[in-house]
Structures are given as structure tokens and as C-alpha cells.
Amino acid sequence: MTDSTKQYAVEKSDAEWKAQLSPAEFQVLRKAGTERPFTGEYTDTKTTGVYKCRACDAELFRSDTKFDSHCGWPSFFAPLAEERVDYITDTTLGMKRVEVRCANCGSHLGHVFEGEGYGTPTDQRYCINSVSLTLQPE
Template identity: 65%
Template sequence: MSNEDLPAPKVQLTNSEWRQRLTAEEFVVLRQAGTERPFTGEYTDTKQPGVYECRACGAEIFRSTEKFESHCGWPSFFDPASSSAVILREDKSLGMRRVEVLCSTCHSHLGHVFEGEGYPTPTDQRYCINSISLRLVPADS
């Protein structure tokens, strides 16, 4: 799916408004498709129950019940919270062919999804997501 083919985001802000809402590091990843360094994100090894929201707009993206340890350096999930939570788009950057994961609500970059890697998950998919793209809302204790 190209930018022209994407449905309009429900949350639309100017770059200036995004810069006011996000930290400089968050802006680079979420709005400019950057990547945080592996094994540095706050949710890489988190096992706390809860819901992972898009840090830019607060939309529910993943649940802790679909998080698994892939040892890749970023939080990994085998399925989004709902089929409409994310948009998948072809990414040919860096001389590779990958599938980018975007928040369907604000079109912020979350990470990439990979298939067929052999992880013992129900979907055989690994949503490799930047911690800085997410905010964990812990489950009620």
C-alpha cells in the first residue's frame, strides 16, 4: 500500500503539532520511520499484563497476551489487538523488502512485521515494534 492508497488518518496533525506532542526521539521513530537501537527499549523484556497503545495518539495496538520473547532486541507480538489496529505497507528502504507497521489511527510508524521465521506462535508472524512507539497501560491489579 502506498501513501496515496492509505485511508485518511483519524488523527491528523502538522509536523509542528507532532513535534510539540512528542519528544525528539519519539518524533524520529513515529513520524520519520526511524528505529531505536536494539535491546535499549523499555518494553523489550517487559512481561507486565496490559495494553500497548500508540504513543502518538493513544490507540490500542497490541495486548500483552500476544507478546512473546523473540530475543531480537525489540518487543515482539504475534498479532495486533484487532485487525483494524494497524496498517501494513510495503517498505523497500535500506535495500530490503519489508512490511512496515503503521498505527491505523494516526499513521505513525511502529516497526515491521516478519513471517515464516519459525517462532512457535499461532500466526507465525513477528511484529517487531519499537518500544518508543508504544505506551503500556498496565492491567488493573
């Protein structure tokens, strides 16, 4: 787990983030919100490429790790590299989960779930908000 007070390579004030991001992007990326299930741009995307952080453009996930988990959000079984994401204990909503953040700017991406029989090489599901990502097609 990462200390939630970590200093990130990209740091901006809320005013600077609000000027850069749409209201929906700001709510998810900077305030740890979530988009409604099955509404995101990349939920069903099969395009080959690299998924990047929408806030800072850091490369986070490859399309070859994306799978259809039927959870309503894009799902990946591994990040592009472990150092690309940070993990924070999340006890909101009366449950204990693991939040996933961009390791470059600290933006909220979603959550990772383990050991639920996903049938993936890692048995993990990175449940990531589409609004947190941009896709760079190959």
C-alpha cells in the same frame, strides 16, 4: 497492504507532532526511524496490559500476544485487531519488508516478519519500537 497516502483519523502537521512528542519519539513515529536494539523500555517487560500508540493512544497490542524473540525489540504475534494497524511495503535499506503503522494516526511502529518459525500461533513477529508504544497495565 495499505495505500501510503491514506487519510488518518488523527492528522497533525510536523510542527504539531514535534510539540507533542520527544525528539526520539518524533524520529521513530513520524519519520520511520528505529531505536537501537535492546534499549527500549518494553523489550523485556512482562506486565499484563494493553500496548497503545504513543502518538494517539489507540490500542494496538495485548500483552498476551507478546513473546521473547531475542530480536532486541518488543515482539508480538498479532495486533489487538487487524484494523488497528496498517501495512506498507518498505523497500528501504535494500530489502523488501512490511512496515507496520498505527491505523488511527499513521505513526510508524516497526515491521512484521512472517514464516520464520517463531513457534507462535500466527508464525509472525511484529517487531515494534518501544518508543512507539505506551503500556496501560491491567
